[in-house]
Amino acid sequence: MNTKTVVLMSLLILLLLLTGCVMYLPQDEVKFGIEAAQKGLWDEAIFRWERTLQSNPNSPAAHNNLAVAYEKKGDFDKAENEYKKALELSPENEYIQSNYKKFKENLNKIEKNENKDEKK
Amino acid sequence: MKKNKQLFYKTTIISLLFALYSCSTMSSSIEVSANIAKKPELNLMPFEEIVITDFLQKKEKPDFDINHEIKDYFAQEMRIKTKKRVKLEQISAEDEKNFKEKEFWVSLSDKEKKGIILSGTYEYKSETRKALIKDKKKFEDPFSYEDRFARRSMYSLILDLYFIDSQTGEVLFQRKFSETKTYENPNQIPAFAFYDLIFRIKEKLFRDIFAEPQPQQRYLILK
Numbered sequence: 001m002n003t004k005t006v007v008l009m010s011l012l013i014l015l016l017l018l019t020g021c022v023m024y025l026p027q028d029e030v031k032f033g034i035e036a037a038q039k040g041l042w043d044e045a046i047f048r049w050e051r052t053l054q055s056n057p058n059s060p061a062a063h064n065n066l067a068v069a070y071e072k073k074g075d076f077d078k079a080e081n082e083y084k085k086a087l088e089l090s091p092e093n094e095y096i097q098s099n100y101k102k103f104k105e106n107l108n109k110i111e112k113n114e115n116k117d118e119k120k
Numbered sequence: 121m122k123k124n125k126q127l128f129y130k131t132t133i134i135s136l137l138f139a140l141y142s143c144s145t146m147s148s149s150i151e152v153s154a155n156i157a158k159k160p161e162l163n164l165m166p167f168e169e170i171v172i173t174d175f176l177q178k179k180e181k182p183d184f185d186i187n188h189e190i191k192d193y194f195a196q197e198m199r200i201k202t203k204k205r206v207k208l209e210q211i212s213a214e215d216e217k218n219f220k221e222k223e224f225w226v227s228l229s230d231k232e233k234k235g236i237i238l239s240g241t242y243e244y245k246s247e248t249r250k251a252l253i254k255d256k257k258k259f260e261d262p263f264s265y266e267d268r269f270a271r272r273s274m275y276s277l278i279l280d281l282y283f284i285d286s287q288t289g290e291v292l293f294q295r296k297f298s299e300t301k302t303y304e305n306p307n308q309i310p311a312f313a314f315y316d317l318i319f320r321i322k323e324k325l326f327r328d329i330f331a332e333p334q335p336q337q338r339y340l341i342l343k
Contacts, residue, residue: 006127027342027343030342031342033340034150034152034340034342037152037154037340038150038152060341061341061342061343064339064340064341065340065341068152068154068338068339068340071154071156071157071338072154072155072156072157073157074157093341095149095339095341096339096341098339099338099339102336102337102338106156106158106336
């Protein structure tokens with residue numbers, strides 16, 4: 001193996017790694033959304049996760065994160081839809097399960113209050 | 121030749137290690153605390169004014185005019201929070217049953233203005249409790265303990281609050297709040313304890329009726 005081959009092989013490996021990074025783009029968008037959400041920029045986060053879903057509609061992460069964002073905004077119908085889609089795609093994911101459980105608890109409280117109002 | 125081969129293997133292993141490291145440092149989920157929205161339990165928007173009536177005393181009479189203090193406290197807090205006109209009235213329910221009698225409130229209120237009545241009952245209790253505690257012996261052996269009785273004063277405030285539509289007499293919101301606090305000072309001034317307790321009740325009440333979002337934990341995931 002001469003020096004030329006070694007350099008070429010190393011370049012090839014580097015290229016492969018770079019391709020891996022490029023292939024990672026939708027996930028980068030998810031990550032960017034998370035960073036935005038952590039800074040309180042929930043609209044930006046929603047934009048990023050919706051864009052992720054355009055290129056990868058079967059991303060449980062994007063559906064779950066969108067559900068959290070909608071819940072934060074008080075849009076409970078949209079949040080429920082997104083949680084359901086996330087659970088359909090990844091039923092074993094304990095993070096989604098935990099989020100959905102807490103969401104349901106929150107929603108039940110709200111529904112109970114609404115029922116109380118109706119009774120009055 | 122051998123050197124080049126070694127160099128190639130070294131480069132490959134280092135690249136793989138870097139790739140593995142970057143994968144391992146990427147966490148699959150992040151826990152965030154978000155202020156999750158809530159639906160308000162009472163809509164004060166349609167009301168022009170808030171009328172605070174006298175509160176019905178349920179049990180023992182404290183040393184100070186607690187009814188007056190409750191009215192003043194809520195008048196100020198509601199005025200700041202809602203920016204609405206707050207009126208204090210010297211009318212009160214004669215019995216707890218009155219709170220659910222629509223006619224009773226309709227007959228007492230001003231029919232021209234759409235107001236919401238804040239009324240209710242209160243109970244303010246205080247008691248002194250004795251507790252056996254272990255205390256260090258002073259001036260003697262600092263490592264030995266002696267038993268002694270400590271006195272603690274305990275105060276409780278129970279407020280049963282009603283928000284009533286002044287034109288229909290309908291109860292729009294009702295909740296019973298109960299708060300207790302223990303003080304190490306056995307001579308705690310009742311009025312000061314009262315303000316500690318009513319502050320806690322106000323926080324809970326406002327959280328319910330104004331739907332202040334509450335911090336909750338959720339997971340944001342990467343994959």
